Amino acid sequence: MLIREATPGDWPRIWPFWHRIVAAGETYTWDPGTSEEAARALWMSPPKRVYVVEDDGEIVASAYLTPNYGGPAARIANAGFMVDPDRSGRGYGRALAEHLLAEAAAAGYRGMVFNAVVETNPAVKLWTSLGFDIVGTVPEAFEHPRHGLVGLHIMYRRL
Secondary structure, three states: OEEEEOOHHHHHHHHHHHHHHHHHOOOOOOOOOOOHHHHHHHHHOOOOEEEEEEEOOEEEEEEEEEEOOOHHHOOEEEEEEEEOHHHOOOOHHHHHHHHHHHHHHHOOOOEEEEEEEEOOOOHHHHHHHOOOEEEEEEEEEEEEOOOEEEEEEEEEEEO
């Protein structure tokens, strides 16, 4: 497994699983019908630093790191993570999360916040195991295709 910064040429290998995850409408608040062009702008545009996980030459996961706020609060990071659903459960998400937490700390961020973690998302278990706390939940904020209205957690970890 290799974790590295993404290049613009990696997008065509990120897009298939990005699209599949967002179109499922279960874990991200982005429109399930997001076009490839709009998705690329959401995921790959500065000031985001984008990373990929390669295994046997295939990109199996991606994440971005970016400031969550601006100005005097710019030292609080935000990140987004996606693991190819066909590759889940193999440790790629945890390895990528640990890498980004280290990158965020090295870049001078004081903490990391996730603004909208769907409460039914299996990643909640990963984030809590990595020291994130649920600091609030917006009840019934997300229309889940299988579970109906569910909450969105705001999760935070000091770095």
